[in-house]
Amino acid sequence: MTHKLLLLAGDGIGPEAMAEVKKLIAVMNENGASFVTEEGLVGGCAYDAHGAAISDADMAKATAADAVLFGAVGGPKWDGVPYDVRPEAGLLRLRKDLELFANLRPAICYPALASSSSLKQDVIEGLDILILRELTGGVYFGEPKQITDLGNGQKRAVDTQVYDTYEIERIAAMAFELARTRNNHVTSMEKRNVMKSGVLWNEVVTATHKAYSDVKLDHMLADAGGMQLVRWPKQFDVIVTDNLFGDMLSDVAAMLTGSLGMLPSASLGAPDAKTGKRKALYEPVHGSAPDIAGKGIANPIAMIASFAMCLRYSFDMVVEADRLEAAIAAVLADGLRTKDIMSDGMREVGTVEMGDAIIAKYREAA
Ligand code: IPM
Ligand code: MG
Secondary structure (H helix, E strand, C coil): CCEEEEEEEECCCHHHHHHHHHHHHHHHHHCCCCEEEEECCCCHHHHHHHCCCCCHHHHHHHHHCCEEEEEECCCHHHCCCCHHHCHHHHHHHHHHHCCCCEEEEEEECCHHHCCCCCCCHHHHCCCEEEEEEECCCHHHCEEEEEEEECCCCCEEEEEECCCCHHHHHHHHHHHHHHHHCCCCEEEEEECCCCCHHHHHHHHHHHHHHHHHCCCEEEEEEHHHHHHHHHHCHHHCCEEEECHHHHHHHHHHHHHHCCCHHHCCCEEEEEECCCCCCEEEEECCCCCCCHHHCCCCCCCCHHHHHHHHHHHHHCCCCHHHHHHHHHHHHHHHHCCEECHHHCCCCCEECCHHHHHHHHHHHHHHHC
16 A cells, blocks of 8 residues: 655755655665655745745645645745745644644653753653644634734734634543553643633543543643643643643743754644544654754754654554654664754764664664
8 A cells, every 4th residue: 555645845954854754765665665755845935936835736735645744834034925925824724724633742852862951861861741732723723813903003913712612622532542552641731710711621621531531630720831841741641732832832842852853743633534544744843943954964853753653643654663763762872963962972963864874773673
C-alpha cells in the first residue's frame, strides 16, 4: 500500500529541516517502504508565488494526501502583507479546513539534554509529558474577529473565545484515550474563574470523564498550570487545554526539553466514518527562525521527530517510529549537538550532519 505524503516546507528554516526528512523517506523507500511524495507551497513563499498563504490547488493536494508534513511559515519579509494572506493564515486554513482539532505536543527530555535546559537538571530529567491542544476552535477562529473604528479617535479590537460542547467533548475523549496508553492521568486547564468558556470546558471535561473513570482527572487553572509546568513538570502526564492556552503552554513545555528545536507535533482529525483514517498534519513546534535561515545550523530534530509521529499515528509503523526516535536519542548520546542545544564538551554540527547522523543510526538498527 502506498502512503501519500504532501510536503509543505514553507519558509525560513522549514526547507532545511524538511530536506533531512526527504533523505530519510528516500532511505525508507529503498528499504521497502512505499511513500509517494508531492510538494506544495505554504506561507510567505506561497504569497510570493500566488498572492495567498496557500493556494486552493495545494489545499486540494492536502485533502487528498494521507498525511501532510509541514515545516514552518513566516518571516520579516512578509510583516507588511495584508492580514488575510499573512503566512500564518496558510497554516490556520490547513488546520481548519482539514478539521485537525487535536494537536499532540509531546515534551520529552532526552537524557543527553537534561543539562541544556534553563531549568535544573532534576526538574526535567526523564520528563515525558503530552500537551493536547484543541486546534480548530476558541479565540483563534471565533467570530466576531475585527477592529472597528469608533469614530472618536479610538478603535476597538475584538477576538471571540467560543467553544461548543461537542468541541470540548471530542478533545477530552482524545485526552483520556491517550492517557490510557501512557500514565493514565489527565490534567485539564482552563480559566473557569474568569471565563465562561472555562466554566463550560470544566463541566464538559468532567462529564466526558464518566466514560473513562479508570483515568485520573485533575483540573487546574491555566495560569497556575503554567507555573506548575516550570516548578515540577513531572507531576503531569497528559495536559488538555484550549487553543490559546495550548499555544502558550506548549512553548513553555518546549524549554523543558532543552530547546524549541526539539518539539514535534501531530495535528489529527476525527477518524473517517468509512475508512477509519484520520486526516493529519505533522509539524515541528519551532517557527521559521528567519534569523538563522539558510545558514545550515537549524536543528532538524523536531522535524524528524514529527515524521516519527507521522509513522506512528498515520501509518501504524510503530517499529519504524520507535527506531527513529531511538536513533535521535542515540545521536544525542554520542554528543552531537546543533547550535541551539550545544553545551561544553559536545560536538557542534550543522543541519545536514545532524540529519545524516540520525539516518545512519536508523539504518544501523534496521
Ligand atoms: C504554533 C504557532 C502557530 C499558532 C502560529 C504560527 C499561527 O505558534 O503552532 O504554536 O499560534 O498556533
Ligand atoms: Mg505557538
